[in-house]
Each structure stands twice: as structure tokens, then as C-alpha cells.
Amino acid sequence: MPRHRHRHRSFPPLVSSRSRVLVLGSLPGAESLAQGRYYAHPRNRFWPVLGAVFGVRGEAPWDERLASLDACGVALWDVLGGAARVGSLDTSIVRSTEEPNDVAGLLAAHPGILRVGLNGRKAEALFLRWVAPQLAPEVASRVRVHPLPSTSPANARFRLEDLVRAWAVLR
Secondary structure (H helix, E strand, O other), X not given: OOHHHOEEEOOOOEOOOOOOEEEEEOOOOHHHHXXXXXXXXXXXXXXXXXXXXXXXXXXXXXHHHHHHHHHHOEEEEEOEEEXXXXXXXXXXXXXXXXXXXXXXXXXXXXXXOOEEEEEOHHHHHHHHHHHHHHOOHHHHHHOEEEEEOOOOOOOOOOOHHHHHHHHHHHO
16 A cells, blocks of 8 residues: 555644644644544653643643643644654655645634744644745734744654753743
């Protein structure tokens, strides 16, 4: 079976009227898709980083994590709504199959979101390709976009302390 036939879908956004920060990934990995939860891979450092930056307890039950994110004003989504990929690596996403989420529409509909954190280089590249050109001028002037080092276990050159220091810009 050709690689492009392994199609993956993103989750709906986790966002509310309390959201002030939007964290965007590229597309959920295999473990996240299997569990139906953002950043479910046990070696992904997303939850420890958010714990250090926002006080979210990554070891808490899923519903508590979501409530804590909301209380902190943090929203989650992915730049892509779907794409073909084998495995979980961003480098395996087949460009010709990329389907972007309507991130520009979400930002327009949630004027309280003032910062966007891009979780890794692939999320940054996808944001620049699919989202930035679609942003209304008033949204583009309101929102500060922060490219951040990936929390993925594949990004081994960043220690947890380095990630926390970089991600603190979202506070």
C-alpha cells in the first residue's frame, strides 16, 4: 500500500471564551490518535512543559487536565486537520495530502487569543504555509506568534529545562 494511503485526522480544537493562548501542533501522532488525546505519547514532554509554565498537572486524569488548561486560558489544536503519514514523525507527512484546519477562522472567532505557540518546526512551517496568508489584518496585528522547540521525543537535543525556558514566553 502506498504511503499516502495512511490518512490521519486531527482532533477538534480545545478552546473556550477563556482562551488567551493557542498552542498548535502539526498533526497528532499515532499514540495520541490511538488514545484520542492530545500529546498522549508517554515520552512527549508537552505535559511536563505545560506543568512548569502554566501549572497544569500532566499526570492528572484527562478531564482534569482539560479543565486546568481552560482555567489557564490555554487552547490546543493542530495546523492540519488531516494528512497522510506513516507513523508519527512530522517528516513523514505527505505534503500533497495536507488539509489545513481553519486556524485563521478560530483566531477570528476568539478575539481573546493573543498568543500562538507553534510546537516545533513543522508546525511553524505549516502555519506559515496554511494559516498566515489567511489571517485577517486585525487578527494578524492582535496575535503574537511564537515558534517554539518541539516537545516531541524526537527532539532530543532540547532538555526539559531548555523547553520550559523557551515555552515560558507564552505565559
